[in-house]
Each structure stands twice: as structure tokens, then as C-alpha cells.
Amino acid sequence: MNETIIVAVVGLVSSLATWWAARRKTRAEVQMSELDNVEKSLKYYRDIVDDLGNKLREATSELYKTSNLHREAIDELTAAKKVIINLEQRLEQLALQNKELINELRKYKQLNGKSE
DSSP states (O other), X not given: OHHHHHHHHHHHHHHHHHHHXXXXXXXXXXXXXXXXXXXXXXXXXXXXXHHHHHHHHHHHHHHHHHHHHHHHXXXXXXXXXXXXXXXXXXXXXXXXXXXXXXXXXXXXXXXXXXXX
């Protein structure tokens, strides 16, 4: 009977020692698994952030190009408005000059005895 108790105690002690060692190993494996998952998640989100950064750079570049084109168009429009204003003033001057010439022509015709 002593042998049975000794065998049972030895079996129990070895089982407890095995369980305790396996528990530590399991904890270490769980931690490694968690670290792997964190690394994978970090890589995934880093790729997303890098992709968004590239898209932001592209969008900013396009915005600058569009802004420059907009400024150029405004400058061209302003120059065209100035030309139009100058042409309108010149047209007014020519119309006034034309009226004066018509009046002079009428006076000349009247002096020469021609009727209109």
C-alpha cells in the first residue's frame, strides 16, 4: 500500500510539475502569438497610412497645378478686360471723330452749294 501511495504521490507531483512547466510555455506562446498579431496589424495600418500619404501628396500636387491654372486664367481674363476697355474707349473716340468729320463734310457741302 505504501508503494501505491508513493506511486500516486510521485504521479501527482510529476503531473503538477508538468502542468506548471506547460503553463509557462503556453503563456510564452500566447505572448508570442499576440506580438505576431500586433506586428501584422501594425504593418497593415502602416501600409494604409503610407497609401493615404501618397494619395495626399498626389492630391496636393494636383491642387497646386489647378491653382496655378486658375491664377493664369484670372490673369488672362484681367488682361482681356483691359484690352476690351481700351478698345471701347478707342471706339468712342473714333465715333466722336466720325461725327466731327460728318459735320465738317456737311459744312463743306453747304459752302459749295450742294444740298444733302
